[in-house]
Amino acid sequence: MFDESIVGNLSGSLRASARGLEIIDQHRIKRGWKRQASIWYETALTTLATLKRFWQREPVSRESFVRLCEAVGARWQDIVDQTTLSPLVKVWDGVPDVSVFYGRTAELASLTQWMIGDTSTRCRVIALLGMGGIGKTLLVAKLAEQIQTHFECLIWRSLLSTVPAGMFINELIQFLTDDSELTIPDSLDSKISCLINCLEQRRSLLVLDQLETILSNDGFAGQYQEAHKGYSELLRRVGQESHNSCLVLTSREKTPEIAQLEGVNLPVRSLQLKGLDDEAARKLLRAKGLTEETQWGGLIQIYRGNPIMLKMVAATIGDSWNGNVSEFLRNSGTIVTGDLRRFIEVLFSRLSSLEKQVTIQLASTTEPMSFLTLQQALEQVSPSNLYESVESLVRRSFLEKSSAGFTLPPVVREYINCQLGE
Numbered sequence: 001m002f003d004e005s006i007v008g009n010l011s012g013s014l015r016a017s018a019r020g021l022e023i024i025d026q027h028r029i030k031r032g033w034k035r036q037a038s039i040w041y042e043t044a045l046t047t048l049a050t051l052k053r054f055w056q057r058e059p060v061s062r063e064s065f066v067r068l069c070e071a072v073g074a075r076w077q078d079i080v081d082q083t084t085l086s087p088l089v090k091v092w093d094g095v096p097d098v099s100v101f102y103g104r105t106a107e108l109a110s111l112t113q114w115m116i117g118d119t120s121t122r123c124r125v126i127a128l129l130g131m132g133g134i135g136k137t138l139l140v141a142k143l144a145e146q147i148q149t150h151f152e153c154l155i156w157r158s159l160l161s162t163v164p165a166g167m168f169i170n171e172l173i174q175f176l177t178d179d180s181e182l183t184i185p186d187s188l189d190s191k192i193s194c195l196i197n198c199l200e201q202r203r204s205l206l207v208l209d210q211l212e213t214i215l216s217n218d219g220f221a222g223q224y225q226e227a228h229k230g231y232s233e234l235l236r237r238v239g240q241e242s243h244n245s246c247l248v249l250t251s252r253e254k255t256p257e258i259a260q261l262e263g264v265n266l267p268v269r270s271l272q273l274k275g276l277d278d279e280a281a282r283k284l285l286r287a288k289g290l291t292e293e294t295q296w297g298g299l300i301q302i303y304r305g306n307p308i309m310l311k312m313v314a315a316t317i318g319d320s321w322n323g324n325v326s327e328f329l330r331n332s333g334t335i336v337t338g339d340l341r342r343f344i345e346v347l348f349s350r351l352s353s354l355e356k357q358v359t360i361q362l363a364s365t366t367e368p369m370s371f372l373t374l375q376q377a378l379e380q381v382s383p384s385n386l387y388e389s390v391e392s393l394v395r396r397s398f399l400e401k402s403s404a405g406f407t408l409p410p411v412v413r414e415y416i417n418c419q420l421g422e
């Protein structure tokens with residue numbers, strides 16, 4: 001998926017080859033741009049001085065180099081003097097294949113802006129949040145593929161194979177440093193300082209996938225397991241302190257340090273991922289070979305565009321309903337069967353007991369319930385605890401909030417009613 005020949009060779013600063021400048025000249029003339037056109041260096045978010053250096057075949061920062069080429073419509077790989085390239089660090093295991101990818105245009109555009117936009121508005125930490133199977137991992141993989149050339153180092157780490165924060169930071173430092181003599185300090189604090197120094201030296205993209213693995217299973221969403229609190233400190237400092245890199249994490253739950261540091265115009269931001277839009281979801285169902293397209297709207301609505309749920313249900317309809325979508329939809333008791341049921345079971349098992357109580361209360365009705373009604377129904381619970389659990393459920397996408405009140409998404413309601421019926 002990743003073009004090894006390209007990413008295997010990048011370095012801090014680059015310069016153009018003589019042939020490269022000829023190519024650039026052709027692109028420039030095609031656009032009707034002067035050699036020092038302000039539209040050119042402004043589009044590339046750089047300065048006239050840098051553009052001049054570029055023309056003189058002097059080294060310019062890798063980032064400006066790539067942008068100057070892209071701004072004029074050239075591939076930087078065709079322009080660069082190969083002898084100025086040195087090895088890139090790339091630790092990129094377990095990244096999913098992104099050759100099948102639908103929709104998400106708006107999300108990709110915002111995230112790209114946040115990661116490689118103007119230096120004054122760029123993010124140091126981005127949290128991509130959303131329910132299991134909604135498409136967080138695939139979206140980061142797609143994004144990384146598109147913007148990899150803007151970074152010197154790419155590191156992808158899934159927390160599914162969990163290591164203590166200190167050990168993880170040691171690994172990162174070893175990948176990122178050029179200094180083979182470097183002794184990594186012992187204390188977590190000094191390790192993080194050392195890492196931030198590396199992140200300042202080399203513009204790197206760190207992906208931390210599946211952060212929820214190290215979050216606690218009891219209590220409200222987003223609390224770290226005791227043994228992994230070091231990760232919270234790591235994220236806090238990488239978000240707060242100045243450096244050149246970007247850390248993207250995916251998680252089902254928002255963690256406290258992200259909530260504290262984030263803001264629409266701040267260097268720490270989060271994106272709550274919703275399901276695929278109708279068009280993208282239809283492409284997915286088409287690829288699964290489902291027929292009866294006129295019925296798909298209902299299906300997409302029930303599963304809120306969640307791609308993994310749509311995949312599972314398309315398989316079930318194919319296997320058990322002879323592909324008959326309308327028949328399947330008429331029988332509402334079957335919307336959570338088979339793999340999908342097991343999938344929701346895992347998500348449900350992570351709820352606190354109070355969160356479970358709230359969902360059970362709401363499962364009895366399809367009408368929105370106001371906070372007040374909910375409070376009356378669960379009068380033994382303190383309002384502040386109730387409020388926290390409701391908010392936590394909303395963050396987990398187990399509860400939907402509208403001006404009329406709270407409702408469960410159909411899949412959650414159906415799952416709970418099945419459980420209660422047994």
Ligand SMILES: Nc1ncnc2c1ncn2[C@@H]1O[C@H](COP(=O)(O)OP(=O)(O)O)[C@@H](O)[C@H]1O
Pocket residue numbers: 100101102103104130131132133134135136137138139250276284307308
């Ligand atoms: N935009 C998309 N286009 C096509 N398939 C998708 C898309 N997003 C997710 N999927 C598919 O849905 C499933 C869940 O996606 P994933 O990224 O693993 O979700 P998450 O990380 O949120 O749990 C995967 O099989 C993935 O290939």
Ligand SMILES: [Mg+2]
Pocket residue numbers: 136137138209210250
């Ligand atoms: Mg994932």
